[in-house]
Amino acid sequence: MSRTDTALEHGLCTCLCCHQLMRLPPGETRGRCGRCGATVHGRIERSLMLTWALVLTGTFLLVPANILPVMTVIYLGSGEPSTIIGGTLELYRNGLWGIALIVFIASIAVPVMKLVGLVVLLLQVQWRGPRNPMQSMRVYRVVAAIGRWSLLDLFMISILVALVNMGAIAEVRAGPGSTAFATVVVVTMMAVRTFDPRLLWDARYRRTAESSGLRDPVGGGGDG
């Protein structure tokens, strides 16, 4: 596939909402989908800039989210605020390692993986195209699919706050870290939405075009 057959090259673009193909009026970079009414661009506008901004915000917020306590369990008047990591360790120490693993994956591994994955994808687009675009697409899809599961910890807090509410005997209170953590989740979910995976393929074709001066373009190592 030495020539790209992308819609953009043919002056067409696809509506990300209803997947209808349409032709933009010449000279315009955006239009309105005639079928569903969504705004249509050839590529998501300022995708890289927005994604970088949201990824950086998420990275910075990860610090307070992990340092500040997310919840305090007070039992018979005593109890210490616990952070996300502390809560996971406590579950592990109590022998509930299965639940500890779930909470660890959802609230520690997933946000970090998401941010690292997005940074890798952004660098691949901006530096030199991905060597194996299928692998990048797999990263993109995993990042897009796992994002929502990090809200697990917050839902648990909201359940416990209402459930364990017996004044002096037992009480669960939310902590300021939970606000930061909620923002991390929302910001990273938005970052995935603003990232345009089609840019990966554009970058890949730029890369093969550059190297085609030296040798024949490889027929797409990732073409499945």
Added chain:
Amino acid sequence: MEQGANDSATGWQQACHECDLLLGNSSAPPGGKLVCPRCAALIHRNPARSIHYTAALSISGLLLFIPAATLPMLNFSIIAFGSENTLLNGVFSLFGAGYIWLASLVLFCSVIAPFFRFLLLAFISLGCLWGALDRPVARAVRWYQHIKEWAMLDVYMLGVLVALIKMQSLGRMVVESGLYCFVGLMVLSNLTLLSFDQQSVWRRMARRRAATQAAGNGESSGAAS
């Protein structure tokens, strides 16, 4: 701007939404799915009787929302002191404690977004039967695409399970009827993800538009002759 789905000059009718590869117009066989040959993105899934199933599932989801949101889900007791939890209860507690942003996020993801998802699906799958509702239905499909990923009933369910196990050492935890309704709601919500296919809504609209146009042409030609 051209409205037609096809670009007659080139014959391309579709492009992959994840890698922008141009494709011919091919829709998946009934019950099957179509993936992009280059990036393996899911282009189209064609579940059988999509609109009917979606209508049934979303209306039952809306009905099941009433008990799931009002009945208590869990009951926690230490010695003689007990308290119950409903879907909205936790949100109010967080709100009362001053965590407004957190409370509104939980409210949005566990109540508002799932509810609107069911409502929009019911509206889309019933509204596409009438030509007069074409524009609102198109808008509803667009909103559905935006709200889809924020409905997190399954994540909430896992949160309930974690809370259940975590607090077992402190006191007695009893599962109540609301939780069973909630499980049903979650199952319905995931089934609608499988059953809903927006392309069949668009196809139905296009068919009807073609039919009314043909009827209009027939009338006008009849009047002319």
